Amino acid sequence: MATKPPPRPVPRLYLATPVVDDPSSLAAGLPALLAADDIAAVLVRLAPTDQRTMIARIKALAPAIQNGGAALLIDGPVELVARAGADGAHLYGIEALQDALPSLKPDRIAGVGGLTTRHDSMTAGEAGADYVLFGEPDAHGQRPSIDAISERLQWWAELFEPPCVGFAASIAEAGEFAAAGADFVLVGDFIWADPRGAAAALMEAGQTIRQSHAATSGKAKAEQG
Numbered sequence: 001m002a003t004k005p006p007p008r009p010v011p012r013l014y015l016a017t018p019v020v021d022d023p024s025s026l027a028a029g030l031p032a033l034l035a036a037d038d039i040a041a042v043l044v045r046l047a048p049t050d051q052r053t054m055i056a057r058i059k060a061l062a063p064a065i066q067n068g069g070a071a072l073l074i075d076g077p078v079e080l081v082a083r084a085g086a087d088g089a090h091l092y093g094i095e096a097l098q099d100a101l102p103s104l105k106p107d108r109i110a111g112v113g114g115l116t117t118r119h120d121s122m123t124a125g126e127a128g129a130d131y132v133l134f135g136e137p138d139a140h141g142q143r144p145s146i147d148a149i150s151e152r153l154q155w156w157a158e159l160f161e162p163p164c165v166g167f168a169a170s171i172a173e174a175g176e177f178a179a180a181g182a183d184f185v186l187v188g189d190f191i192w193a194d195p196r197g198a199a200a201a202l203m204e205a206g207q208t209i210r211q212s213h214a215a216t217s218g219k220a221k222a223e224q225g
Helices: 024-036 051-066 078-084 094-104 118-127 147-161 170-178 189-193 197-222
Strands: 013-018 037-047 069-073 088-092 109-113 131-134 164-167 184-187
Touching: 013 024, 013 051, 013 189, 013 197, 024 037, 024 051, 024 197, 037 164, 037 184, 051 069, 051 078, 069 078, 069 109, 069 147, 078 088, 078 094, 078 164, 088 184, 094 109, 094 197, 118 147, 131 147, 147 164, 147 170, 164 170, 170 184, 170 197, 184 197
Parallel strands: 013 037, 013 184, 037 069, 069 088, 088 109, 109 131, 131 164, 164 184
Antiparallel strands: none
């Protein structure tokens, strides 16, 4: 008799910050945000400046993030990770991942996006990426269609072990990508722009993810039964 696959865990949120210039207000608000829902990690996006200033900004945010139970990842400069006490970095493209792996592994997280083809995605997984991100805008602000992103997430989730992350530009997309098989859903700009406040937007995104996951799991059980 064929064994049934284990139930897929509920996808977790991955929160991208606004571009950080002055970290003080963000640092003050993060504990409440991290308590609002199940947030696995925070991606800190830094305004370009000198390295010493960037390190100081990361260190100003680190206690609120890490004490809140989330991993702190930096969007970009790998050389800052260890010096700022971050948990890892998000890289863009295969070359950046391969360049960063020696300094990040084995102690820190190396995630990667900018994976335009299935071959790139598989190469990233084989190289040792801790997660692959699908659906983020390119340098020109263009994204694949929602159907294409969902298809890529489903393909990856069914065949490969490293986690996959869906880049959601709305609460509806968060639900779509949770249903498609994302292990994590990256949320950012639309959370911070929500007129109700970021905490309310995060809570709704989390609730939508859980509802989509439950509906998908229920359908899968019915089909197996």
